Amino acid sequence: MADFTVVPDRTALINVDMQNCFVEGYPSSAPDGPATLARVNGLAEVCRAAGILVVHTSHVLRRDGSNVGVLGEINPLVLGMLTEGSESAALHPDLVIDDRDVLLEKPRHGAFQSTDLDLILHARGVDTVIISGFATSVCCETTAREAVARDFRVLFLSDGTATADMPGATAAELQKATLATLGFLFAEVLTVAELTRKIAG
Known part of the structure; x- marks a missing residue:
């Protein structure tokens, strides 16, 4: 089992898709969504205090459907649920966002695909990422696998x-x-x- 060291200025928290539709009140919401969000809010504060970059991603699609692609063929519900500007696609109001945080929209499950996340991380010298958010087996897992393929250390x-x-x-x-x-x-x-104990050293 891996046991990675956390060096704050080389680490980023990738907080995946803390959007209304995944947190609570929708068929796609996790049963323990609000509790998970609360834990992640606390962790994000620890990260900021330690100098760890916090990135919040959102899975959103264009209103005209022009970037839905095969996703719409697999699950036609994604366009309505994840349409830019919709209530379901908005970040949950209880998510704490700081001025130091990075907000990143993504058109696919993984946070690296068709975004500039790799550029943002490498520009800051980041080589280790922490993955939190929704959904574990979809966007979080995809982002973790993408990160490993790009030679980032992953804490999940x-x-x-x-x-x-x-x-x-x-x-x-x-x-x-x-x-x-x-x-x-x-x-x-x-x-x-x-x-949290690992960050504290």
């Missing part, structure tokens, strides 16, 4: 990520399977409390 939060039930699997089953795979091949998996 077991209780700072969450997901909803999907056809054929419960949220708990998806969470367990995703964490097992990532911890074996792609990341150091740890709790928010464990990461």
